[in-house]
Structures are given as structure tokens and as C-alpha cells.
Amino acid sequence: xxxxxxxxxxxxxxxxxxxxxxxxxxxxxxxxxxxxxxxxxxxxxxxxxxxxxxxxxxxxxxxxxxxxxxxxxxxxxxxxxxxxxxxxxxxxxxxxxxxxxxxxxxxxxxxxxxxxxxxxxxxxxxxxxxxxxxxxxxxxxxxxxxxxxxxxxxxxxxxxxxxxxxxxxxxxxxxxxxxxxxxxxxxxxxxxxxxxxxxxxxxxxxxxxxxxxxxxxxxxxxxxxxxxxxxxxxxxxxxxxxxxxxxxxxxxxxxxxxxxxxxxxxxxxxxxxxxxxxxxxxxxxxxxxxxxxxxxxxxxxxxxxxxxxxxxxxxxxxxxxxxxxxxxxxxxxxxxxxxxxxxxxxxxxxxxxxxxxxxxxxxxxxxxxxxxxxxxxxxxxxxxxxxxxxxxxxxxxxxxxxxxxxxxxxxxxxxxxxxxxxxxxxxxxxxxxxxxxxxxxxxxxxxxxxxxxxxxxxxxxxxxxxxxxxxxxx
Amino acid sequence: xxxxxxxxxxxxxxxxxxxxxxxxxxxxxxxxxxxxxxxxxxxxxxxxxxxxxxxxxxxxxxxxxxxxxxxxxxxxxxxxxxxxxxxxxxxxxxxxxxxxxxxxxxxxxxxxxxxxxxxxxxxxxxxxxxxxxxxxxxxxxxxxxxxxxxxxxxxxxxxxxxxxxxxxxxxxxxxxxxxxxxxxxxxxxxxxxxxxxxxxxxxxxxxxxxxxxxxxxxxxxxxxxxxxxxxxxxxxxxxxxxxxxxxxxxxxxxxxxxxxxxxxxxxxxxxxxxxxxxxxxxxxxxxxxxxxxxxxxxxxxxxxxxxxxxxxx
Numbered sequence: 066x067x068x069x070x071x072x073x074x075x076x077x078x079x080x081x082x083x084x085x086x087x088x089x090x091x092x093x094x095x096x097x098x099x100x101x102x103x104x105x106x107x108x109x110x111x112x113x114x115x116x117x118x119x120x121x122x123x124x125x126x127x128x129x130x131x132x133x134x135x136x137x138x139x140x141x142x143x144x145x146x147x148x149x150x151x152x153x154x155x156x157x158x159x160x161x162x163x164x165x166x167x168x169x170x171x172x173x174x175x176x177x178x179x180x181x182x183x184x185x186x187x188x189x190x191x192x193x194x195x196x197x198x199x200x201x202x203x204x205x206x207x208x209x210x211x212x213x214x215x216x217x218x219x220x221x222x223x224x225x226x227x228x229x230x231x232x233x234x235x236x237x238x239x240x241x242x243x244x245x246x247x248x249x250x251x252x253x254x255x256x257x258x259x260x261x262x263x264x265x266x267x268x269x270x271x272x273x274x275x276x277x278x279x280x281x282x283x284x285x286x287x288x289x290x291x292x293x294x295x296x297x298x299x300x301x302x303x304x305x306x307x308x309x310x311x312x313x314x315x316x317x318x319x320x321x322x323x324x325x326x327x328x329x330x331x332x333x334x335x336x337x338x339x340x341x342x343x344x345x346x347x348x349x350x351x352x353x354x355x356x357x358x359x360x361x362x363x364x365x366x367x368x369x370x371x372x373x374x375x376x377x378x379x380x381x382x383x384x385x386x387x388x389x390x391x392x393x394x395x396x397x398x399x400x401x402x403x404x405x406x407x408x409x410x411x412x413x414x415x416x417x418x419x420x421x422x423x424x425x426x427x428x429x430x431x432x433x434x435x436x437x438x439x440x441x442x443x444x445x446x447x448x449x450x451x452x453x454x455x456x457x458x459x460x461x462x463x464x465x466x467x468x469x470x471x472x473x474x475x476x477x478x479x480x481x482x483x484x485x486x487x488x489x490x491x492x493x494x495x496x497x498x499x500x501x502x503x504x505x506x507x508x509x510x511x512x513x514x515x516x517x518x519x520x521x522x523x524x525x526x527x528x529x530x531x532x533x534x535x536x537x538x539x
Numbered sequence: 540x541x542x543x544x545x546x547x548x549x550x551x552x553x554x555x556x557x558x559x560x561x562x563x564x565x566x567x568x569x570x571x572x573x574x575x576x577x578x579x580x581x582x583x584x585x586x587x588x589x590x591x592x593x594x595x596x597x598x599x600x601x602x603x604x605x606x607x608x609x610x611x612x613x614x615x616x617x618x619x620x621x622x623x624x625x626x627x628x629x630x631x632x633x634x635x636x637x638x639x640x641x642x643x644x645x646x647x648x649x650x651x652x653x654x655x656x657x658x659x660x661x662x663x664x665x666x667x668x669x670x671x672x673x674x675x676x677x678x679x680x681x682x683x684x685x686x687x688x689x690x691x692x693x694x695x696x697x698x699x700x701x702x703x704x705x706x707x708x709x710x711x712x713x714x715x716x717x718x719x720x721x722x723x724x725x726x727x728x729x730x731x732x733x734x735x736x737x738x739x740x741x742x743x744x745x746x747x748x749x750x751x752x753x754x755x756x757x758x759x760x761x762x763x764x765x766x767x768x769x770x771x772x773x774x775x776x777x778x779x780x781x782x783x784x785x786x787x788x789x790x791x792x793x794x795x796x797x798x799x800x801x802x803x804x805x806x807x808x809x810x811x812x813x814x815x816x817x818x819x820x821x822x823x824x825x826x827x828x829x830x831x832x833x834x835x836x837x838x839x840x841x842x843x844x845x846x847x848x849x850x851x852x
Contacts (some may be wrong), residue, residue: 115642116634116649253593300637310638314852315543326542327692328848329796 072216072476073488085140085537088253102483104246108134111242133530135480139491139512143539147507152405154208154504157497160382161226162398164204167381178393189380192352197367199376201273201501205368206374208497214476227383228375229340232511233496234298237262239533255538259506265306269500274335276369282335285309289341289357297341316359323362323371336372343377385434385468409453414465422469426453429469444521448470475521478516490515492523508536542849544636551632552702558625559679560710562672564590565612567744579776583608587808588717614659622675626655639695643685651678694795697788701844708781709837711768714744716830722761738764745776766818778813786810800847806839
């Protein structure tokens with residue numbers, strides 16, 4: 066069953082079912098494919114009815130689309146999970162320290178570990194944040210670390226997603242769907258629950274309330290609005306946390322606080338979980354044409370009148386150019402060797418790297434430094450000559466806009482389709498909450514799966530699907 | 540609650556109510572067309588007027604046929620009050636206020652949208668029309684049922700009810716006003732069978748044929764119909780009933796929020812007009828004049844609710 070060269074998480078490299086998947090395999094063999102097919106359709110119907118959709122930019126007629134859901138869960142043993150968690154925790158701790166340092170004394174630059182221009186010339190660096198200390202010392206309250214696996218013990222961090230990671234609603238809804246459709250599986254397997262995430266998040270956000278707070282902190286979620294691709298998730302999280310979902314035009318500054326317009330007048334907000342990018346957050350301080358933010362919110366933030374999660378300017382930590390320095394960053398702030406590996410990365414701004422990458426486009430993955438969502442990237446080995454030629458033009462015109470990485474042979478997990486179980490490449494995004502009380506990683510996460518055979522691109526905007534992700538109790 | 544959320548809820552339920560009323564008007568129009576011989580397509584004009592979509596229709600069409608009228612009211616995207624437009628708008632609003640709705644209400648609304656969209660994907664034939672209209676009403680009833688059965692009785696519910704009853708009162712007043720002349724006392728002397736059909740169509744436009752029979756037996760005349768639809772507090776689509784509910788819900792909001800806006804004054808004035816008067820007084824003012832006054836006041840009341848509760852800035 067395992068594809069040559071790939072590590073399959075169900076069958077390893079040996080065609081012998083790996084431990085965490087044994088019960089699932091037994092169950093699967095006893096199931097009639099026709100029933101499972103019906104279940105797969107039922108799942109889709111459920112998603113459609115609950116309205117779990119995402120909007121795709123630039124597609125008028127299909128404003129909302131479902132992300133395909135595969136019924137075969139991705140399973141990790143407790144031991145595998147604990148090991149991952151140690152690595153993630155270390156990395157997230159380092160990222161917060163890095164952010165504090167970058168916006169204060171910049172010791173890491175003084176120590177010569179990162180060139181000054183990497184920060185100063187970076188669009189994600191916000192000079193407005195210099196000298197600002199966010200409440201509780203937390204910059205990244207919510208992180209979604211993207212991981213890929215290439216072997217039994219080999220994990221790599223692909224991206225740190227420290228700005229506004231999305232996808233957590235799929236983690237929660239995928240589990241709900243599985244519980245509803247296959248209760249028997251949860252009786253056989255001891256799967257750690259993920260459903261506490263929203264309450265944990267609310268508590269974790271409230272614990273970072275600013276000084277100006279009186280009484281129980283008021284938390285709200287800020288969304289760009291109904292046409293944003295992740296609107297469903299914004300509404301879902303606000304609903305599950307029992308807090309208001311606000312838009313920029315609901316808010317205004319009153320008496321040194323950010324307040325929302327309620328049916329009974331303006332009421333101050335203490336902690337704002339914003340799903341609006343830095344650029345759009347405050348037309349007075351950033352993009353003047355933004356309709357999505359709140360004029361003056363940065364001034365209130367700097368004066369300690371509100372907590373913004375994640376803090377403005379955190380993008381400097383998950384920037385793809387900074388990514389290549391992450392091993393140094395982890396070592397510099399924790400004094401430890403990084404537990405999770407980085408994918409080796411060529412910074413194309415450097416002449417030697419550029420020279421190498423331009424000769425090897427056909428075997429590398431090349432990404433835009435500021436890109437996301439799988440847009441504007443090249444996967445050399447699966448691209449046509451024409452694609453590569455077109456990409457080469459953009460790349461050579463602005464090499465500093467790109468990084469390149471070797472094409473990893475991502476692990477596979479089977480999906481259920483007409484042929485039965487068929488291996489497809491996956492990645493994993495666990496969700497991390499950071500508060501003054503510590504770092505909390507929900508056991509599970511979002512498993513994205515490339516539904517096309519051989520494809521390595523798992524992004525939902527590029528035809529990827531999702532799976533429920535299990536961490537077993539052991 | 541956010542003012543924007545109150546706005547979204549209020550309009551979501553106005554749109555749902557409007558979708559239901561429009562489908563009922565189409566059903567009535569169809570019924571008249573089928574039960575009367577030699578009827579011309581002109582019969583659809585008062586139907587369009589009752590739905591408040593006649594003038595918009597005229598700016599885009601030169602002729603009026605049954606097919607065009609039905610399509611305009613059911614499917615047209617250029618008609619903001621067509622069933623398709625209002626169900627889409629209701630769902631759009633529901634997405635916007637998703638956090639204020641229960642899962643059941645959201646799913647019922649989303650389900651209504653999905654079914655109506657597929658039912659109205661192409662022109663509806665004569666043969667399919669009754670079934671399609673029935674399904675639309677079932678779907679909106681499902682949303683209402685889920686609302687009734689699962690929503691907390693708090694300020695959220697108050698705005699839901701305010702939207703529902705303001706829209707409904709507006710609708711009943713408009714239906715009466717389009718056909719007011721057949722209800723005038725002078726018309727009684729005519730007493731022809733045409734009037735019976737007209738009276739019947741008024742009652743069926745508000746699903747009140749059975750209710751009216753229950754209240755007045757088979758002897759009820761036009762004066763009774765006017766009284767029933769304006770003043771009868773047992774009739775859930777009468778002006779008195781709707782205004783009573785609006786008063787109740789504004790009252791709950793006042794208790795809940797501890798402040799009294801101006802909307803309640805408007806509602807009280809309306810109640811004075813259509814709850815405490817008797818039908819003779821209505822005819823004395825003039826039925827048409829009375830209804831025009833009610834429609835105007837309903838409009839003002841709606842605007843004042845938006846101001847009192849900060850629907851927008």
C-alpha cells in the first residue's frame with residue numbers, strides 16, 4: 066500500500082499496519098464500502114447544511130465552497146504527540162522572546178545572529194511597535210505551526226503562522242462530524258478530545274486583559290466581514306466562545322477605550338481577537354484607505370487601553386525570509402538545540418543561493434517571501450516546462466522576493482475513494498494558545514490532505530481537503 | 540448586543556415574512572385565475588400592487604402577463620422583494636448574525652435557502668407552481684418553528700419579533716388598501732358574485748378563509764372582513780394583533796435595557812388607531828385614508844426602532 070519512497074502513516078514502509086492505526090484498520094476491514102461511501106456523502110451534506118464553507122477570492126459564481134472532508138482519520142500515538150509538543154513549545158516560546166527583543170533592544174542583531182536589514186527592510190516589521198510591551202508579555206496568543214513528516218521520527222516545521230492562523234474551526238467541526246457518523250470508532254479508540262479549544266481560548270485571551278480593564282474582561286472577535294474567506298470560522302469562534310463578533314464599523318474610540326456600538330450604547334472591549342491583518346487594523350496608523358479597522362486603535366493599544374491578539378507586528382516572526390533563521394532564533398533565546406527541524410532553505414536574496422536555485426528550479430519548491438495560501442509558489446518536480454519558464458521570469462526579476470526549499474517527500478495517509486484506501490500527502494497544523502499561564506497545545510489539529518494523486522499542495526484554495534486528527538490516549 | 544446584530548435580525552425576519560407573504564399572494568393570484576372564466580392577465584396587477592412591486596415591474600416591462608408576473612415575484616433578481624431575493628437576503632443576514640442564532644435556526648435558514656435556490660433555478664411551470672409555493676412556505680415555517688422552539692426569550696428574540704410583525708402589519712395593510720373599494724359599505728349593495736371572489740381573495744391572501752368562517756360563519760360580509768383583518772386580536776395577521784405584538788416586544792426591551800426610546804410612542808399611537816377604534820370609526824375616516832395613515836406610521840415606527848437601538852451609525 067505504501068508508495069515507494071514515501072512514509073505512509075498507516076502502513077509505514079513495510080505494509081504492516083502501524084500501531085495507532087490497528088483498531089481503525091480492523092474496523093475498516095469489517096465495513097462495506099457502499100456504507101462508507103454513503104457516509105462520505107452524508108458528511109458532505111452535514112457540512113453543507115451547517116454552512117461550513119470558505120470563500121474563494123476571485124471566483125464570482127462560486128462565492129462559497131466546501132472543503133472536501135475525508136472520513137479516514139489521521140492518527141498519532143500519545144508518545145508521538147508528546148514529542149512534537151515539546152518541540153512546538155520550545156519554538157513558540159522562542160518566537161515570543163524574539164518578538165519582544167526585536168521591538169526592544171534587538172540583542173539578536175547586536176549579537177550578529179540576524180542581519181539588521183532582514184528586520185528593518187522587512188514589510189512585516191512595524192516600527193510603531195518599538196518599545197511597546199503587550200499585556201502579559203504575549204505577542205502570539207494563537208499560533209498554528211505547520212508541520213510535515215517524512216519518516217517515523219522525522220518532522221519538519223514548514224511555517225510558523227504566528228499572525229492569524231486559520232483552520233481551527235475545521236479541527237472542531239471535523240471531530241463533531243466523525244463523532245456523529247462513527248460513534249463506534251470512538252468507543253474502540255481512546256481519542257483525546259479537542260472540544261475544549263474555544264473555552265480555553267476565551268480564558269487564555271481574558272488572562273491577557275490590559276490594565277484599563279475593570280471587572281470581567283470583555284472579549285470580542287474582529288472580522289473583516291461576511292465576504293472574507295474565513296468568515297465562517299470567525300463567526301464560529303465568536304459563537305463558541307460566547308463573545309461578540311464585531312466589524313470595524315461597530316467600533317470607535319470613546320474615552321481612551323475601544324468601544325462597540327450595542328443596542329444600549331457604546332461598551333468598551335478589553336481583548337480583541339482580531340482576524341484582520343496589520344495593514345488594515347488602523348487607517349490612522351497604517352493603510353489610510355482601510356475600511357476594516359478602527360481609526361486610532363493603535364494609540365489606545367500603546368496606552369494600555371486594549372489587548373490585541375495576536376499583537377500587531379508579529380508577522381516579522383513568521384515571515385518566510387526570517388524562517389531560515391529560526392534554528393538560530395531558538396538557540397539564541399532558549400539556549401537549547403532546536404527539537405524540531407527547519408526545512409533547509411535557500412534565501413534567494415543571497416547571490417550564491419540565487420545562482421543555485423535558478424539552475425535547480427525543476428527540483429525545488431520556491432515560495433514568495435510574503436505569500437500564503439499556496440498562491441504564487443512553484444513545486445518544481447510536478448510542474449510543466451511551461452510553468453517553470455513562466456515562473457523563472459518572475460523569479461529572476463525579483464530574486465529577493467523568494468526562498469527555495471528541497472522538495473520533501475511528505476508522508477501519506479490513506480483517503481477513502483472509489484479505489485478504496487489510497488495514499489495521499491498530508492501536513493499537520495496543531496493549534497497553540499499562549500498566555501501568561503503557559504503554552505497549551507490542543508491534542509489534534511488540522512490535517513490537510515492533497516486529494517490529487519502525487520500532489521504535494523494541501524492548501525484548500527488549491528483543491529486540498531481535510532481529515533479529522535486523532536491523538537490517542539496512551 | 541451589537542446594534543448591527545439587532546439590525547441584521549430585524550431584517551432577516553422581515554425578509555422571511557416577506558418571502559412567505561409573496562408566495563401566498565402568488566397563490567391567491569393563481570387561484571383567481573383558475574376559478575374565473577375569461578379572466579385577463581390584468582388580474583395580476585392588483586397582485587403586484589399588494590406585494591408592493593408593481594411600479595418596479597412597470598419600469599422594466601411593457602406588458603403584463605401571468606408568466607411575467609409570477610416570474611417577477613418568484614425569481615427575479617431585479618426585484619428585491621421576489622421570493623428568491625428575500626430568501627437570499629434572509630440567509631445573508633443570518634450569516635451576518637450567526638452568533639445570535641441557534642444552530643437549528645441557522646440550519647433551517649440555510650436549508651430554506653438551498654431548497655428555494657434549487658426550486659427556483661429555472662422558470663416554474665404552471666404544473667409545478669402549487670408544489671413549489673407549498674415548499675417555500677414549508678421552509679419558512681420551519682425557520683419560524685425553529686425560532687419559536689429554540690431561541691432564548693431575550694432581546695435577540697424581541698428584534699426577531701419586531702421585524703416579523705412590522706413586516707406582517709405592513710403587508711396586511713397593503714393587501715387591504717389595494718382592494719379597499721370592494722370592502723366599502725356602498726359596495727355591499729352591488730353584492731354580485733365578482734365581489735364574493737374579491738372578498739375571498741383578500742382572505743386567502745392572508746390565509747384567513749378558515750379563520751373568518753370560524754368567526755363569522757358563512758354570513759360574513761365586507762364590513763366583517765375589514766373588521767376581522769384590522770381589529771380582531773384573535774387573527775394573527777390582523778393589524779391589531781401585529782401592533783399588539785410590537786407593543787409587547789418594545790415593552791420587553793424597555794424593561795430589559797432600562798431605557799425608553801421614542802419608538803414606543805409611535806407604537807402606542809398606532810395601537811390607539813387600530814386597536815381601540817371600532818370599525819365604524821374606521822369607515823368614517825375612510826378605509827383608504829385609514830390604511831394610508833397606518834402604512835405611514837408603520838414606516839415611521841420602523842425608522843424609529845432603527846434609531847433607538849443604534850442599528851447603524
